[in-house]
Amino acid sequence: MIDYENAIEIKDLSKSYDGFRLDNVSFSVPKGSIMGFIGQNGAGKTTTIRMLLGITKPDSGEIELLGRKMPDDEYGIKADISAVFDEIPFNDNFNAMQVEKVLSKLYKNWDSQTYSSYIDRFGLPRKKKIGKYSKGMKMKLQIAAALSHKAKLLIMDEATTGLDPVVRNEILDIFLEYLQDENNSILLSSHITSDLEKIADSVTFIDNGRILVSGYKDDILSDHVLIKCSRQEYSSMDKNDCISARVTDYGAEVLVSGAREMKRKYSGLVFDSPSLDDIMVFYVNRGKKEWS
Amino acid sequence: MSGLLYRIFHISKKRFIMTFCIMAGFDIMGVLVMLSADFGNISKLPAEELPKIKDTIYMLFLYPSALMGSFIMDSVCRTVKSDISTRWKSYAYTLPVKPVKYSGAFFIMFFLGFLVSAAAVMVHAVIISAVAHRELTVNSLKILMALLLMCLFAAMLKYLLLLLTRSEKAANAVLIAVPLAIYFAVESYFFYIIDQFDEKTAGLSDEAAKSIAFDAFLVEKFMDMKGFWDEVLHMLPFVLADLIILIFYLSVKLIERREK
Numbered sequence: 001m002i003d004y005e006n007a008i009e010i011k012d013l014s015k016s017y018d019g020f021r022l023d024n025v026s027f028s029v030p031k032g033s034i035m036g037f038i039g040q041n042g043a044g045k046t047t048t049i050r051m052l053l054g055i056t057k058p059d060s061g062e063i064e065l066l067g068r069k070m071p072d073d074e075y076g077i078k079a080d081i082s083a084v085f086d087e088i089p090f091n092d093n094f095n096a097m098q099v100e101k102v103l104s105k106l107y108k109n110w111d112s113q114t115y116s117s118y119i120d121r122f123g124l125p126r127k128k129k130i131g132k133y134s135k136g137m138k139m140k141l142q143i144a145a146a147l148s149h150k151a152k153l154l155i156m157d158e159a160t161t162g163l164d165p166v167v168r169n170e171i172l173d174i175f176l177e178y179l180q181d182e183n184n185s186i187l188l189s190s191h192i193t194s195d196l197e198k199i200a201d202s203v204t205f206i207d208n209g210r211i212l213v214s215g216y217k218d219d220i221l222s223d224h225v226l227i228k229c230s231r232q233e234y235s236s237m238d239k240n241d242c243i244s245a246r247v248t249d250y251g252a253e254v255l256v257s258g259a260r261e262m263k264r265k266y267s268g269l270v271f272d273s274p275s276l277d278d279i280m281v282f283y284v285n286r287g288k289k290e291w292s
Numbered sequence: 293m294s295g296l297l298y299r300i301f302h303i304s305k306k307r308f309i310m311t312f313c314i315m316a317g318f319d320i321m322g323v324l325v326m327l328s329a330d331f332g333n334i335s336k337l338p339a340e341e342l343p344k345i346k347d348t349i350y351m352l353f354l355y356p357s358a359l360m361g362s363f364i365m366d367s368v369c370r371t372v373k374s375d376i377s378t379r380w381k382s383y384a385y386t387l388p389v390k391p392v393k394y395s396g397a398f399f400i401m402f403f404l405g406f407l408v409s410a411a412a413v414m415v416h417a418v419i420i421s422a423v424a425h426r427e428l429t430v431n432s433l434k435i436l437m438a439l440l441l442m443c444l445f446a447a448m449l450k451y452l453l454l455l456l457t458r459s460e461k462a463a464n465a466v467l468i469a470v471p472l473a474i475y476f477a478v479e480s481y482f483f484y485i486i487d488q489f490d491e492k493t494a495g496l497s498d499e500a501a502k503s504i505a506f507d508a509f510l511v512e513k514f515m516d517m518k519g520f521w522d523e524v525l526h527m528l529p530f531v532l533a534d535l536i537i538l539i540f541y542l543s544v545k546l547i548e549r550r551e552k
Binding site: 050053054055056057075076078079081082083085087088089090091092093094098101102103104105106107108 | 293294295296298299302303306374378379380382383384385386387388389390550
């Protein structure tokens, strides 16, 4: 068994489409952790994930999954990873048992007992056609299938999008249980940052095909601070310190990084802790600097 | 691979069953018409016309059964169509399955479809021949098998076109265009024969030209063609085998190519 530090390690990944370019994307997901991959729609999350999974070929760059290089050991790696998409990939005429019949023959490590226990736990009907499942049930079935072949890495693309908070919580709990085994890792792309705030160890922000911030969630949250001030106070601030500012008739909210130094520099102002959502929104608007 | 075979079978199953039901209906209809030719209304037609009518009825019920085989083999293509509409195609790339195995599963299903169709067509031919009091000739069986092989080839070609175009409409358009092209080629050949006849009779007096009968000229050309097609019929399995290997190779390459 190969020993590795990072479950995912990507370096300078690039891909150009008509009107879009993923530009030298690099980040890593430490083994045993969960990384949130955040960005607005069209930022490049899905393209990055598709390249990680071998669905799309990158123009350049290196991908290492579970300590093995892609695509050198592609099929060996794929036996140890699981992918969950925002839409179920199985035919509507299948039921949960038939999905098992297909997948159990494709994965050497398939564990029928684990699958069965997830099906019971999620309360999924075994013989009901998938076409008649609700969105939440479909997602649960995908997750049950993804967790039943002893995968070491779970890659999820917008898996929790469109689900109600109860189902999302249930699924997040399953992820936390999965991470009890320190050999398991998760990459979860989402634009629902509140989910990631709950469970992610690290976070990567992507915007317009470029990585803006990547690191441990707590470090990112503690390194950024939201300054609440009047418009006059904002105009006296050094604009180089500001990532961007939301300016309204009543005042301004300014996101800055290097929280400790900024708190010293602007000691007279009011400081607030930003959420991941705030950080994403302020970074996305960094080009405009000022927005309302 | 058995997981993939099960998946394809499950998606195509409905169409398989439907085709068998239609085939059984066709059998029953054939038997009833044949019985009518012996004991029913058809038997009351003028005695001198009856053998010809019986011949036509026999042909009408014998050969089209092979085309039903095309529905069985085409049902495998439904899986590819379903894969395009669901996320399966992307998901399949995340599975530990090599493209050779992935495409191989489809080809195994095509061959199984061919074997099942061949068996069903044989049973149909035996029943129809028995009711029609005809001997099922080796030549008839050869033609039936040749038709089935063509259907197998068409289904595999459609599979490749679906992988390439990701659209059933585009795949069908190409599949319709190929026989149309063959039809126009044959038609052009007839015009070529007529031109040859005109050339042969050019400059001859009407009396002399009449001595070269057009139908005799045509028969001569047809005999040449028949000789050619007899050769083709014998070569068909080998030609198709080569083409099928080529289609398989291209399908694997298309799957390996990944998505854009």
